[in-house]
Amino acid sequence: GESVGLHLPTLSVQEGDNSIINCAYSNSASDYFIWYKQESGKGPQFIIDIRSNMDKRQGQRVTVLLNKTVKHLSLQIAATQPGDSAVYFCAEGYSGGYQKVTFGTGTKLQVIP
C-alpha cells in the first residue's frame, strides 16, 4: 500500500482497549471540525464531525470532544479493533464560506492483536 506519512506520531493500543487521539487546531475562526481515517492505499474517509457550538458528539464507537478554550480536539475510539489501524487526521473549517479545510499532521494508530 501507499505510505501516507513517514514521520507521524504513533499510538499503539491493545485490541479491545480504548484509543484517544489528540489534535490541536490553530484558527480561532474555525467553527467546524472533522476527523478522517486514512488506510493504506486509500483516500481519507469521514468519521465524525462537530460544530463549534458543541463540546461533545458521539457516533458508533467514536466520540469527538472539542475544547475551544485551548483549541483542542480529541477522538475517542471505544473497544479498538484491528480494522481501526490507520492514520487519523483532524481537520478544521469555517462554515461561513466555501470549503477550504485545513488538515492536521495526522496520528498513526496501531492496534496490537
Next chain:
Amino acid sequence: KAGVTQTPRYLIKTRGQQVTLSCSPISGHRSVSWYQQTPGQGLQFLFEYFSETQRNKGNFPGRFSGRQFSNSRSEMNVSTLELGDSALYLCASSLVGAGRETQYFGPGTRLLVL
C-alpha cells in the same frame, strides 16, 4: 452509488515535464477540491471548483492549475515538474462545496517525479 474516482492511480514523470490528473466526483456532486499529500507537509489544499469556476485556492505556485467541466469532472495540471512535486494528489467531492459539507475523497494519484 459509485465513489470518487481518480485516474491514473500511479504516474512517473521526469523533471520539467507536465502532468494532468483526472477526477470524477460522486454523481450529483458539483464541488471538487484537490489536495496534495506529502510526508513532510501533510494534506494541503490546492483549489476548489464549482460550476466550472475556481472558488478557492491554496498557497501553491502558478504551475498548479485546474479546471472543471460541465459534467463536474475535474482535472488538475502541474507544469514544469519539480522533484518536490512528488506526492499523493487527492480529489474530494461534495454536493455544493458549502463550508460544513462532508467531503468524500478518492483513492488519489501517486505522482513520482524523477
